[in-house]
Amino acid sequence: MANLTPPDPVEQRAAAVAARASVQATASLPGIDPDAPIPDAATLRERLAGIAEGPGPKVNAVVIDAETRKTLFDRGADSPATPASTTKLVTSVAALSALGPDHRIATKVVQGGEGGVVLVGGGDPTLTARPPVEDAYPRYASLEDLARQTAAALTRAGVREIRVDYDASLYEGEREAAGWKSNYLPDGELAPMSALTVDEGRTGVGETTRVSDPAKSATQTFVRMLDRAGVKAETGERVTAPRTAVALGTVRSPPLSALVEHLMTVSDNDVAEAVLRQVAVKRGLPVSFAGGAQAVMAELARLGVAEGVQVNDGSGLSTRNRITPLALARIASLAASDRHPGLRPAITGMPVAGFTGTLAAPRYTDDRTAAGAGVVRAKTGTLSGVSTLAGVAHDADGRLLAFAFMLGDGKGPVDRGRLDLLAAAVAACGCGTAS
Secondary structure, eight states, X not given: OOOOOOOOHHHXXXXXXXXXXXXXXXXXXXXXXXXXXXXXXXXXXXXXHHHHTSSSSOEEEEEEXXXXXXXXXXXXXXXXXXXXXXXXXXXXXXXXXXHOTTOOOEEEEEEOSTTOEEEEOOSOTTOBOSOOOTTOSSOOOBHHHHHHHHHHHHHHTTOOEEEEEEEOTTOOSOSSOTTOOTTTTTTTSSOOOOSSXXXXXXXXXXXXXXXXXXXXXXXXXXXXXHHHTTOEEEEEEEOOOOTTOOEEEEEEOOOHHHHHHHHHHHTOHHHHHHHHHHHHHHHTOOSSHHHHHHHHHHHHHHHTOOTTEEOSOSSSOOTTOEEOHHHHHHHHHHHXXXXXXXXXXXXXXXXXXXXXXXXXXXXXXXXTTGGGTTTEEEEEEEETTEEEEEEEEXXXXXXXXXXXXXXXXXXSOOOTHHHHHHHHHHHHOOOEEOO
């Protein structure tokens, strides 16, 4: 019998918006058209002020022209606020600038002492023990592939039994950043910091819980894979391998461009913290929270966008991070600029309103926000009492604008819907003037 239940109009609208967003999001990426008219600041201000000044916690906000960086709307634009996960935009841009979009993170096995081998972590949080998925993007480095390489090398050398030590010494410092809540690690918000980890230290597929010692757990999994590959193995000890040790096998992460797109789309805390540490490695600083933050700030200074930024981690979980809306908007505009094509993954990885990641439907599916669907690309951020949104949008005249909206002070409930209304209003503005 046919289903006579009438269609849900909300679901229909959400599906339509998502379909439109899919076409718009894949048809073109954000770009700057210097010939499109710049919005009239007074008109834009009139459209945004009522939303920004509405009931509830204060919104610090800014909208700038992405090409000229001219400020078009300013409401506490220079006021530092808790950025939450919009910190990932800062981390990503600094990493892409310092390392380049093609940078890959290596995990390897090297010859060890007394007839053993050492599994050496390079800080790749996406290293996986799961079977490969055909046509997956990105293709993560495979621990099983590394085991096969190692087993083949050992077999050629006539070795049938081996001890596997492990080296996670690349990382140093504390397991938690200043300003993290004590429940983040126990609740599985991310794994304990380790240069050697498999599947982000999760205890199982689809699980939120994490292992307490990611390096040892990864090695135990590797030992089982060696056994299946024909080499009897046992788990050894934590060591520091000589830098000159001969490699028996190596696998590499997806390029940094893919890692950034992933961490921006789904707001992956583990990948963000790993990327922060890669910047520290590049700059020769301690591979820790403090060293990573110092490295990121130095790279932002080199780019000329460090003003208004203070970070303590890469993910934005720290409540001690402080960034101004203007700083976030300037960094977004820099990444969108044709003058810095290597930074573009920080933009292409941003969730597309109504379609992908943390901005997927049902956000941007009602009549008040639908103008932003498929047009707004932005990084979200949420902590207790804080909600943020920073990104770019083409307005109705085709001008690319960068914005940052930061709501709440961590002391009470917040309504992220106000941020979506602001972003949608930016996208809907057909108020260009020659300038």
